[in-house]
Amino acid sequence: MTRATIASGAVAAVALLLAAAAGYRALQRRAQSAAPPPATAASAAPDSPKNRPVPEARPGFLYGRVTTVDGATYEGRLRWGGDQEAFWGDYYNGRNAANHWAAQVPADLLPKERRRALHILGFWIGPVRSYPMDLRRLFMARFGDIARIATSGRDVRVTLKSGTAFALDRLEAGDLDDGVRVWDAKRGVVDLDSLRIRTIELLPAAPLAAPPARLHGTVHTRPGDFTGFVQWDRRECVGSDMLGSDILGRQSANSAFSLRFDTIRSIARRSSGGVLVTLRDGREVVLSRPQRGDGNHGTYVDDPRYGRVLVSWEAFERLDFSDADSGPAYGDFPPGSPLRGSVTTGAGRRLAGRLVYDLDESETTETLDAPSQGVDYTIPFGLVASIVLPGRADGGARRAKVTLHSGEELQLGLEGDLGGRNGGLLVFAGGSARAEYVPWKDVARVDLDRPPAMYPPLAATKQ
Numbered sequence: 001m002t003r004a005t006i007a008s009g010a011v012a013a014v015a016l017l018l019a020a021a022a023g024y025r026a027l028q029r030r031a032q033s034a035a036p037p038p039a040t041a042a043s044a045a046p047d048s049p050k051n052r053p054v055p056e057a058r059p060g061f062l063y064g065r066v067t068t069v070d071g072a073t074y075e076g077r078l079r080w081g082g083d084q085e086a087f088w089g090d091y092y093n094g095r096n097a098a099n100h101w102a103a104q105v106p107a108d109l110l111p112k113e114r115r116r117a118l119h120i121l122g123f124w125i126g127p128v129r130s131y132p133m134d135l136r137r138l139f140m141a142r143f144g145d146i147a148r149i150a151t152s153g154r155d156v157r158v159t160l161k162s163g164t165a166f167a168l169d170r171l172e173a174g175d176l177d178d179g180v181r182v183w184d185a186k187r188g189v190v191d192l193d194s195l196r197i198r199t200i201e202l203l204p205a206a207p208l209a210a211p212p213a214r215l216h217g218t219v220h221t222r223p224g225d226f227t228g229f230v231q232w233d234r235r236e237c238v239g240s241d242m243l244g245s246d247i248l249g250r251q252s253a254n255s256a257f258s259l260r261f262d263t264i265r266s267i268a269r270r271s272s273g274g275v276l277v278t279l280r281d282g283r284e285v286v287l288s289r290p291q292r293g294d295g296n297h298g299t300y301v302d303d304p305r306y307g308r309v310l311v312s313w314e315a316f317e318r319l320d321f322s323d324a325d326s327g328p329a330y331g332d333f334p335p336g337s338p339l340r341g342s343v344t345t346g347a348g349r350r351l352a353g354r355l356v357y358d359l360d361e362s363e364t365t366e367t368l369d370a371p372s373q374g375v376d377y378t379i380p381f382g383l384v385a386s387i388v389l390p391g392r393a394d395g396g397a398r399r400a401k402v403t404l405h406s407g408e409e410l411q412l413g414l415e416g417d418l419g420g421r422n423g424g425l426l427v428f429a430g431g432s433a434r435a436e437y438v439p440w441k442d443v444a445r446v447d448l449d450r451p452p453a454m455y456p457p458l459a460a461t462k463q
Contacts, residue, residue, distance in 0.1 A: 060089075066078075091140050220319075263281075357399065
């Protein structure tokens with residue numbers, strides 16, 4: 001056989017395997033959706049007035065009304081995937097089905113990238129050539145900025161408080177795939193598979209019966225300290241969640257071990273590997289590895305100076321927990337407003353008006369994502385005053401200067417929204433319905449107007 005015949009046969013085999021896997025997954029999910037939603041022991045426990053917890057105001061918890069495809073309705077506290085996103089400042093993730101902003105770009109100016117022709121099983125194969133860049137961007141929005149999530153066929157429609165709606169690809173719907181847990185006052189604790197969900201309407205949280213405490217603290221890193229609500233390993237965020245690992249030492253060498261987070265005072269990285277956990281009662285426990293071993297996914301911190309940061313395991317030094325309330329309420333997140341400002345090119349030309357950044361972000365609640373020294377910043381554009389990119393005279397500098405409305409300056413790496421895959425900017429000058437396109441390579445500076453309202457609230461600008 002020729003090499004071409006062998007290659008085509010291999011591609012066909014891979015395609016058959018992928019199709020079989022997809023079919024098997026679909027059958028699994030149909031089976032799950034056909035079964036009645038499982039209820040936890042909490043729903044089966046006797047519910048007498050004497051034993052019933054007294055509801056308390058904890059407005060930071062996710063809350064909403066879920067309607068299923070068969071018309072059933074569940075209302076109460078929500079947690080995505082059962083043990084993941086639980087608060088209004090957490091992010092819903094997915095992928096846009098299309099990029100309607102690309103229609104504003106002349107065909108000959110659409111951004112391109114150099115890559116190989118085929119992507120199979122995680123590998124690019126074929127000759128390196130220039131191809132149109134995939135402009136279907138990932139979707140990220142805080143739950144506090146969302147009004148409604150609805151499903152129809154292979155589409156997921158997310159509507160923000162501002163009224164802007166996004167069509168997401170159901171096959172790549174991200175967080176919706178994990179399903180939703182609902183603490184329903186009448187039905188108990190119910191886990192709903194994503195295929196059973198028709199709509200999710202997000203609502204201000206009602207008083208909750210015995211909710212867990214939210215994790216809050218200060219993460220110490222080489223670049224500096226970050227204080228706010230935390231998610232260990234990107235998911236553990238309440239006191240009843242568990243820190244699990246192998247324990248070393250006299251107690252139980254190499255045995256499975258777990259600790260509730262509400263029993264922990266601090267977690268410190270050890271130079272020899274693993275972590276030292278100090279409990280609230282003063283005892284110390286040495287864990288051989290962080291959660292999920294060396295694959296710890298990092299710690300989120302909702303630092304109000306920046307919105308949210310992700311501290312990698314490499315940058316992490318210590319986490320000191322502190323007491324706090326449940327965080328901002330649903331009403332603390334005002335609707336986003338259109339991005340407005342100006343773009344200055346390397347040639348000195350300045351264009352002002354409504355902006356679309358990276359052919360994607362168009363509202364103040366959307367985020368600028370870029371790293372610095374092992375910390376990934378996710379900054380709502382409403383907090384950003386300006387972005388200055390290094391020019392030829394900067395001697396090959398690999399950082400951009402991002403100035404916030406608070407006056408603080410950040411030096412962020414040329415990756416993510418500041419990297420070479422940025423799709424460029426659209427500028428709608430003077431209320432025009434037609435935009436002028438500025439390729440990313442031509443952008444020297446972006447200045448953004450201060451929005452009327454934001455969460456986190458805008459700090460006073462330094463004089």
